[in-house]
Amino acid sequence: MKQLRPVMFVGTASDVGKSVITAGFCRIFKQDGYHPAPFKAQNMSLNSYATPDGLEIGRAQAVQAEAAGVPCHTDMNPVLLKPTNDKSSQLVLHGKPAGNQTAWEYFMQDDKRQLFEEVKAAFNRLAAQYNPVVMEGAGSISELNLRQRDITNMRIALHAGAAVYLIADIDRGGVFGSVYGTIALLPPEEKALIKGIIINKFRGDARLFEDGRRQLEAITGVPVTGVLPYFHDIHIEEEDSVALSLKQKRQTHGRINIAVVLLRHMSNFTDFNVLEKDDRVNIFYTDNPAEITEADIVIIPGSKNTLADLVAIKNNGTARAITEAYKRDKVVIGICGGYQMMGASIADPYGVEGEPGSMPGLGILPVSTVLTREKITRQRRFTHRQQLAVCEGYEIHMGITESDNPSPLNTLDDGQPDGYFLHDKCWGTYLHGILDNTAVLDELLLACGKEVNTAQSFDYKAFRSAQYDKLAAHIRQHLDMDAVYKAIRL
Structure with a gap:
């Protein structure tokens, strides 16, 4: 198999489709017999994932690795920023927390020279193992005030010698x-790397853009590699929660209505992608107390700042609505930070999330949580309650939750317990991705008392694989793949 030079997808702005197109090319190169791997030097997201060796990366790079058919690794996303509030973020370096920094400290101190060295080393390790490395930029590549501190766009493209689109x-x-x-x-040295322009999210007849295509090529001197039509029937995970504003659906008849409590610091909302694709379910994200009490199932999701979000839902009436739904015998469950909130108390003695202190929880589950300095990051195999099927999920949390009367929801692969099972309609867990398991999802839906067709059980893993194939076909149809291969063949 011929060696290919790295290829990089960058943007004119954020949210132009870089992550999805990168995932599509990972699948294309896999289909064509190559051994690709994704790479994004720096990611900012509250959606993260646990690698097989128990470290943390951005969820988008885990998705791209899945599309490429390779295990995810921290070298694919060496720097991850997880916002803790409007002004600061937790820095995760090579999968491990490296402290909190304000935006000023991160972007202005030391011009990020040391971080760039770490990023280059991570890329070099990937490039020695995979062919090709499929790189993704961040935001816009023409932020002049950040150029000398850039570690994720054209500086790393120059280091890699990448063909940039x-x-x-x-x-x-x-x-x-x-x-x-x-x-x-x-x-000039950066412009020379640009091999093509991809026009994304075109609505209507692409032939109407032919004049525009020629004009764009004339004024830039760069070929338009293709025009990708807007699609609605290919489902790839969104990189971050900006998409939640489009998911404010409300109650509907004939389906099981599931309300996911909308938290300000909500993390890993990809836990609920499976519900969005299941025809038996109507899922919506809300902090409206009336909508929460009327839902069949209420889910409290994970949070990057559990105590701050707990204060917020107590102040806006959402907490009262959750406890009211529980008292009305609705299904109420919590995942990670949501599990912690459901307990009797949460203590932060080390100031992990802010000032040291403690706070009463919702008092639904007889558990108490102490936040810890050490972050637990693991992929997990487990059995759910009394079921025999082996399930999969992952942990990413800073905290230990205990009870005087243990009642585990799950048994982990090392024999350790996870979560708390109060009854069929009320439980909590630390396991992200738990609902991706058909056995768990079917049991949850049955608990609400409505008729559930388990013969329609949803295989989310097979669904995801099919979406990568559809995305690859979509890109092949509308981009000049011969030109791309010509640009990256050494």
Whole structure:
């Protein structure tokens, strides 16, 4: 198999489709017999994932690794920023927490020289093992005030010698200005890396853009590699919670209504992607007390700042609505931070999330939590309650939850207990991805008392694989793949 040079997908702005297109190319190279791996030097997201060796990376790179058919590794995302509030983030370096930093400290101190060395070393290790490395940029590549401190866009592209493709979202408008301006602001050595322009999210007949395509090529001197139509029938995980604003569906008849409590610091909302694709379910995200009490199932999700979110839901009436739903015999469950909130108390003696202190929880489960300095990050295999089927999930949390009367929900692969099972309609767990397991999901839906067709059980793993194949076919149909291969063959 011929060696390919790295290929990198960068953007004119955030949310133009870089993560999805990177995942699509990971699947394409896998289908074509290569051994690809994804790479994003720096990611900022509250969606993260546990690697097989018990470390933490951005969820988007785990998705891309799945599309490539390879195990995820911290070298695929050496720097992860997890916002804790509006001004600071937890820095995760090579999968391990490296302290909290304000935006000023992170971007302005030391020009990030040391971090860039770490990023280059991670890329070099991947490049020695995989062919090709499929790289993703972050935000816009033409932020002049950040150029000398850039570790995730054109500086790493230059180090890699990557063939770079610029992605623009035509659906948001201003595509000519954004593409021309982005390229015009690049210095010559960076502009030389740009091998093509990808116009993404085009609605309507693409033939209408033929004149625009020629004009864009004329003013930039860069070929348009293709125009990707907007799609609704291919489902790839979104990178971050900006998409939740589009998921404010409400109650519907004929399905099981599931309310996910909308938290300000909500993390790992991908726990609920399976519910969005299951035809038996109507899922919506809300902090409206009336909608919560009327739902069939209420789920309290994970949080990057559990205590702050607990204060918020107590102040806005959401906490009272959750306990009211529990008293009305509705199904109420919590995952990770949501599990901690359901207990009697949460203590933060070391100031992990802010000032040291403690706070009463919702008092639904007879458990208490102490937040710890050490982050627990593990992939897990487990058995759920009395079932024999082996399930899969992962832990990412800073805290230990205990009870005077243990009643484990799950038994982990090392024999340790997880979570608390109060009864069929009320439980909590630390395991993200628990609902991706058909046996657990079917049991949850049955608990609400409505008729559930378990013959329609949803195989989410097979569904995800099929989506990567559909995405790859979509890209092949609308991009000049011969030109891409010509640009990356050494």
